[in-house]
Amino acid sequence: MTLPSYAMNQASFPEMYERWLVGPLFRPWAEMALDELELSSGDRVLDIACGTGIVARVARERLGGAGFIVGVDVSADMLAVARAVEPAVDWRQGNAGELPLPSGETFDVVVCQQGLQFFPDKPAAAAQMRHALTKGGRLAIATWRPDDEIPFFRDLRRVAERHLGAIADQRYSFGEAAPLEALLRDAGFHEVRSRIVSRTIHFGEGVPFLHLNTMALVGMSSLAKELGDHERKRVVEAIVSESASVLQPYTIGSGLAFELSTNLATAKG
Template identity: 80%
Template sequence: MTLPSHAMNQATFSEMYERWLVDPLFRPWAEMTFEELELSPGDRVLDIACGTGIVARVAKERLGDAGYIVGIDISSDMLAVARAVAPRIDWREGNASALPLRDGEQFDIVVCQQGMQFFPDKHAATPQMRRALAKGGRLAVATWRSDDEIPFVRELRRVAERHLGAIADQRYSF
């Protein structure tokens, strides 16, 4: 997709990402994720590597005030867009390898949509996701291709099985 040069001069990458990619590409995945996970009133949802926050926003749309939503991203620019678009969500700047959670803070649902492949230390991120999950919680990680085609995802699966046990055996394909 080619943007007019004046659009590139007036908008940040994060704003262009939100404007041109979120609704056509990332919203459908977020919708499918929550159709699979079946949100319930009162659910606490964590969106790791949230970018401009489409996963968190879809959770908020579905739960309204009957849930608690947190989005975490390493990019302050992405979070600035997220805060502007959805100010009623708890947006936090932080790294997936050391999630900025309060003592004992856990979530019923932890989602990482299209972020894992960018983590410099996937081995550190996996136990952080487990730490964020409440007992009986559900984890959804989406990447670009099947794990059979991406070596680091195969390794992630091995690490997840070691840290998460049987929960890592469940697979969903969209």
């Protein structure tokens, strides 16, 4: 999961997420994480907080029938899209603090891409990841760097805050590498390492991205939770309109290009 419950609960949101965000925003990092883990034929792969399942799907592309892949997410709506796109993966509903795994089920590879920052009990989630990993198995976790280091998202947040006051953007709430490494060591992982990875992200169309990002920001605002549907829609439209100046330096034709950075932590069980 990478966006708040307000956005997730909209009937059309998972389809919008899959159509507009997954390819340009999440697939490049999924490929990077799996490159780091060096999948092998026969690997059992667990994708935690899978959303519509891009990590699991890339693993499936690479392993074909020579692997067993499970995706877990708390959102039934996200999983419905995941099942429609790739029925060959075993999709399961559940949360990271209590993974829906039968007793004794373990995996060679566990990945959590941009989900850890949303978990209310991170030590419990890390312990569950460790429990799910075979001895010597490989783990990869990615969490975005703080948005103060990502000018594009920082400036979009500041536009939203003109209407809604301070917003604690959960997407960037676990942005420092040291606490991430400490969490994994405390959970019993070995060979814990992390690095910061930056790359340019390209969106073919900027307008859908802006709407979805604004929905996310509004959903994370305490003030917005008190608004009715009509007023919330008005605020979203106002923020989108005022964000045009932020997009301008990053605009290429009808699309966007901007730098984005993430922590990539790896470890062994």
